[in-house]
Amino acid sequence: MSVVKESAKLKTENISSLVATGAGYDLLRYYTLPDFLGKEAPYLLYFMGKNIARETKIESFEELFEFFQYMGWGELQLVKEKKRTLTFHLHGHIVEKRLTQKLFPVDFRLECGFLSEVLCSITDDTYECMEEVIQKRIIEIMATKE
Numbered sequence: 001m002s003v004v005k006e007s008a009k010l011k012t013e014n015i016s017s018l019v020a021t022g023a024g025y026d027l028l029r030y031y032t033l034p035d036f037l038g039k040e041a042p043y044l045l046y047f048m049g050k051n052i053a054r055e056t057k058i059e060s061f062e063e064l065f066e067f068f069q070y071m072g073w074g075e076l077q078l079v080k081e082k083k084r085t086l087t088f089h090l091h092g093h094i095v096e097k098r099l100t101q102k103l104f105p106v107d108f109r110l111e112c113g114f115l116s117e118v119l120c121s122i123t124d125d126t127y128e129c130m131e132e133v134i135q136k137r138i139i140e141i142m143a144t145k146e
Helices: 024-052 059-069 093-100 107-123
Strands: 075-081 085-091 125-136 138-145
Touching: 024 075, 024 107, 059 107, 085 093, 085 107, 085 125, 093 138, 107 125, 107 138
Parallel strands: none
Antiparallel strands: 075 085, 085 138, 125 138
16 A cells, blocks of 8 residues: 655644644653664664654744644753754653653653754754753753764
């Protein structure tokens, strides 16, 4: 069976009407997908994030921050800008809930992949993103120019 994909890019106004609960999304992402994907899950989630970004039309940091909130990924903010590195903090109620639950390990590889690809389209530079928990409720994402 062939699936035809529409060529329209995702925009914040397109996804703002979607209704989802975080619990179902988290179960799929952190429980079911790793079971199917095995040890490669973090790498594949990173590339899934890049793929989502390629199908998304984001032209500014403001749109990027808004998109993160609509997707239920948390509040993203640029906190430091250096010559070759952009530092972001991802925080908020959703991030805190993910970090404090005890059912399964969580990561933010999907968000990192998405961010790396969107940064490329906004800045015309190639970035690689890595995340680190810096407090129980804040994820720091370092975007480094390649």
